[in-house]
Amino acid sequence: MAKHSLRWVALVYVLLLLLLPLGLVTWRTFEHGLSPVFDALTTQEAGHAFQVTAIVALLSVLCNTVFGVGASILLVRHDFPGRRLLNAAIDLPIAVSPVVVGLALILVYGRFEPIGGWLHRQGFDVIYALPGMVLATVFVSLPLVVRAVAPVLEEIGTDQEQAARTLGASSWQTFRRITFPAIRAAVGYGVVLSLARSIGEFGAVAVVSGHIVGSTQTATLFVEERFENFDQPAAYAASFTLAMTAVIALLLTRYLRLRGDRT
Amino acid sequence: MTVQLDLVDPAPLTGEPGRRRDLHLGRRGGLSLVTTYLSLVVLLPLAAVVWRSQSHGWGQFWHAVHSPEAWAAIKLTLGASVIVALVNLVMGTLIAWVLVRDTFPGKAALDTVIDLPFALPTIVAGLVLLSLYGSDSALGVNLAYARSGVLLALLFVTLPFVVRTVQPVLLELDRDMEDAAASLGASRLTIFRRIILPNLVPAMLGGTALAFARSISEYGSTVLISGNLPFKTEVASVSIYNQIQSDNVSGAAAVSTLLLAVSLLVLLLVNLAQRWVGHRG
Numbered sequence: 173m174a175k176h177s178l179r180w181v182a183l184v185y186v187l188l189l190l191l192l193p194l195g196l197v198t199w200r201t202f203e204h205g206l207s208p209v210f211d212a213l214t215t216q217e218a219g220h221a222f223q224v225t226a227i228v229a230l231l232s233v234l235c236n237t238v239f240g241v242g243a244s245i246l247l248v249r250h251d252f253p254g255r256r257l258l259n260a261a262i263d264l265p266i267a268v269s270p271v272v273v274g275l276a277l278i279l280v281y282g283r284f285e286p287i288g289g290w291l292h293r294q295g296f297d298v299i300y301a302l303p304g305m306v307l308a309t310v311f312v313s314l315p316l317v318v319r320a321v322a323p324v325l326e327e328i329g330t331d332q333e334q335a336a337r338t339l340g341a342s343s344w345q346t347f348r349r350i351t352f353p354a355i356r357a358a359v360g361y362g363v364v365l366s367l368a369r370s371i372g373e374f375g376a377v378a379v380v381s382g383h384i385v386g387s388t389q390t391a392t393l394f395v396e397e398r399f400e401n402f403d404q405p406a407a408y409a410a411s412f413t414l415a416m417t418a419v420i421a422l423l424l425t426r427y428l429r430l431r432g433d434r435t
Numbered sequence: 436m437t438v439q440l441d442l443v444d445p446a447p448l449t450g451e452p453g454r455r456r457d458l459h460l461g462r463r464g465g466l467s468l469v470t471t472y473l474s475l476v477v478l479l480p481l482a483a484v485v486w487r488s489q490s491h492g493w494g495q496f497w498h499a500v501h502s503p504e505a506w507a508a509i510k511l512t513l514g515a516s517v518i519v520a521l522v523n524l525v526m527g528t529l530i531a532w533v534l535v536r537d538t539f540p541g542k543a544a545l546d547t548v549i550d551l552p553f554a555l556p557t558i559v560a561g562l563v564l565l566s567l568y569g570s571d572s573a574l575g576v577n578l579a580y581a582r583s584g585v586l587l588a589l590l591f592v593t594l595p596f597v598v599r600t601v602q603p604v605l606l607e608l609d610r611d612m613e614d615a616a617a618s619l620g621a622s623r624l625t626i627f628r629r630i631i632l633p634n635l636v637p638a639m640l641g642g643t644a645l646a647f648a649r650s651i652s653e654y655g656s657t658v659l660i661s662g663n664l665p666f667k668t669e670v671a672s673v674s675i676y677n678q679i680q681s682d683n684v685s686g687a688a689a690v691s692t693l694l695l696a697v698s699l700l701v702l703l704l705v706n707l708a709q710r711w712v713g714h715r716g
Binding site: 178179181182183185186189190191192193194196197200235239242243245246250252258261262264265266267268269270271272273274275276277278279280281307310311314368371372373374375378379392395396399407408411414415418419421422423425426 | 462465466468469470472473476477478479480481483484487526529530532533534537539545547548549550551552553554555556557558559562563564566567568573587590591594645648651652653654655658659671672673675676679684687688691694695698699702
């Protein structure tokens with residue numbers, strides 16, 4: 173009996189906090205059929221917002237994947253002074269508020285001296301433009317690939333890599349033929365996590381983008397702007413699309429984790 | 436989908452031959468690239484925030500943090516986060532328990548759904564909550580523009596932390612000890628208190644600390660549901676945001692530095708507590 177009551181407490185909590193609200197948003201989105209949703213998502217503004225999100229997310233994930241794999245190899249396969257410090261520093265973004273991320277980037281790359289002011293004089297604006305938004309997104313999703321890849325790298329050990337090196341393979345060959353195939357599922361897992369995080373980022377991008385509709389507005393900023401302007405159908409339609417992306421990402425990570433466990 | 440914060444140090448390198456051998460160019464280049472990237476994106480900007488908050492001295496720092504509006508936001512954020520952390524401590528452990536020890540149809544689905552708050556964009560989370568707990572609530576509960584709405588948003592985004600730190604520990608737990616205790620006549624409560632709980636405490640603490648840190652820095656999910664009313668529902672992140680918008684960068688930096696210090700301190704303390712419990716065990 174006690175077991176069952178615990179089960180019900182857990183189920184009711186998750187239902188009220190998570191599932192009912194999500195179900196209701198889905199219902200509200202399609203309350204008046206498919207065509208209003210389609211119309212809301214095919215306006216020029218909405219299309220542009222999703223396009224900006226796609227560009228920013230892809231660029232950030234690309235940067236963080238290269239960094240993540242490199243940093244994991246360094247942390248797991250090499251010893252150097254400051255290794256533990258580097259390891260701790262990589263986790264820093266998890267403890268930072270998205271708004272603080274935005275502020276931090278403005279202070280360095282906004283029109284403040286020395287760096288941002290100099291960049292501005294060269295005609296290169298980072299803040300209120302795409303580079304700043306990519307930087308903000310890179311910041312918030314920085315640890316994800318490293319934390320997905322490093323444990324797997326640790327687990328597979330160095331036997332095969334050493335064998336390859338003994339047989340005369342170069343370090344690039346060893347990486348491409350031995351290391352990478354072994355960490356592929358983990359990299360995929362990290363990439364999907366980073367993509368979901370990047371697509372969903374709101375606060376940091378809100379600070380550095382300047383909210384310029386039709387220029388620096390991402391999908392999440394579009395949701396807020398439409399909602400504040402009482403255009404609920406558009407806000408709901410865009411939210412539903414983002415939520416579906418999140419669900420697909422969630423299912424993908426499940427699949428990748430299962431695959432990772434098998435190999 | 437789990438976000439694993441590695442509170443523990445990296446595993447010590449096992450001394451295989453060849454590890455320290457290759458002090459060649461590639462590795463050095465790699466190290467400097469990784470450090471440069473991390474510095475340009477994370478370390479330098481964060482240092483700039485701390486530096487900016489101190490640029491007019493401690494007096495100005497306290498003045499900015501203590502300004503009525505910012506101070507009200509900080510108090511609300513810390514208070515709400517403590518409540519949210521405690522609720523998560525209980526509910527997260529309970530959900531993890533149900534996921535590991537109970538069997539019922541739909542358990543796998545529940546297990547998957549728990550991660551949704553990690554995957555869902557925060558602004559969408561806010562909108563989702565508003566649809567059920569907003570002014571046209573189907574349940575007749577209107578939490579919009581109220582402090583309870585802020586709590587709800589924070590509970591939503593922090594749901595997975597304790598569940599996902601406690602669950603693996605519970606899975607690994609050896610049930611022989613529990614059986615032994617039961618055969619010696621211990622009640623279920625005694626077994627839970629004396630055998631299960633001590634094993635779970637480090638994970639529970641770790642998850643709760645993460646939930647707390649996330650909670651004090653949360654922005655997106657609270658924006659729509661709280662209405663950002665100064666002195667009432669404005670959380671610290673929103674206060675920072677407003678100060679940035681009104682060009683009070685130093686004030687924003689001061690509140691930011693305080694938030695950063697609190698989260699890092701909590702994570703550090705919990706890390707130490709976990710080690711202490713670990714050593715004692």
